[in-house]
Amino acid sequence: MTEKNTHQTELPITEEFSPEQLTAVDNIIARHCSKPGSLIPVLEEIQETIGYLPKSMQRRVAAGLKRPLSEVHGVVSFYSFFTMEPRGRHTTRCCLGTACYVRGGKRNLEKLTNVLAVEPGGTTPDRKYSLETVRCLGACGLAPVMMVDDDTYRQVKPSKIEEILDTYK
Numbered sequence: 826m827t828e829k830n831t832h833q834t835e836l837p838i839t840e841e842f843s844p845e846q847l848t849a850v851d852n853i854i855a856r857h858c859s860k861p862g863s864l865i866p867v868l869e870e871i872q873e874t875i876g877y878l879p880k881s882m883q884r885r886v887a888a889g890l891k892r893p894l895s896e897v898h899g900v901v902s903f904y905s906f907f908t909m910e911p912r913g914r915h916t917t918r919c920c921l922g923t924a925c926y927v928r929g930g931k932r933n934l935e936k937l938t939n940v941l942a943v944e945p946g947g948t949t950p951d952r953k954y955s956l957e958t959v960r961c962l963g964a965c966g967l968a969p970v971m972m973v974d975d976d977t978y979r980q981v982k983p984s985k986i987e988e989i990l991d992t993y994k
Contacts, residue, residue, distance in 0.1 A: 842875060842882075849874050850882065854889035864890060864900055868907060877908045913948045913955035915993045917941070917973050922961035924968040929982070933969055934958060936983035940990065954990070 842850075853870045857863035867886060872878050878886075878901050887894040901907045919934045938944060941954050948955045964970045967979035971989070978989055 841879070846875050850885060851889070854886060858890055864892065864897065865904075868897075868901060872907060877911050879909055911948055911952055913952050915953060915974055916955045916957060917990070918957045918959050918962065918971060919945075920960075920962045920964075920968070920970045920972075921958050922965065922968075924965035925962075925970055928968040928980075930969040932983050933971060933981050933986060936986045937971075940987055954993075 850871050853867055853874065857867045864886075867890065868878060871882060871886065875882070880898070883897045883901060884894055886892075887897045890897075901909060917937060919930060919937055921930045921934065934945070937956055941949055941956055943949055943954070943956050945956050945958045962970050962972060962977065964977060964979065967977075969981050971978050971981050971986075973989065973993055978985075981989070
């Protein structure tokens with residue numbers, strides 16, 4: 826029995842991942858397992874492949890790289906670009922920095938929360954949108970600002986939010 830099969834047998838993964846996804850994850854681990862300092866690159870590739878890093882996947886990485894689970898979890902929970910929850914295809918960010926807040930950012934967030942039916946930090950059940958708040962997007966002169974993926978929207982009014990989101994359907 827190969828090492829790859831051994832850690833697959835020892836670490837059952839919940840049904841949330843397809844056999845193809847698990848094979849891709851195992852291939853990522855196998856490509857990096859003998860390289861020092863490979864933990865972060867492995868986690869980045871896996872998150873890019875399956876979208877997030879739940880505890881079950883962290884256990885698989887720990888076993889495959891022969892690292893303690895606490896080390897893997899420590900890295901995943903420390904760096905903000907890693908997520909343990911499924912993310913939406915589109916990330917919507919609402920700025921709540923001072924300029925945006927004063928010019929209506931809070932009202933925009935309320936509208937986004939209502940339209941998407943999720944709280945900040947959440948993802949819609951269909952995994953289409955994730956909603957985040959940020960403290961500054963560096964566009965204070967264009968306040969209030971929101972972003973969807975890499976697109977920045979300036980002087981956003983609550984009445985325009987549904988129209989903006991509709992362009993991502």
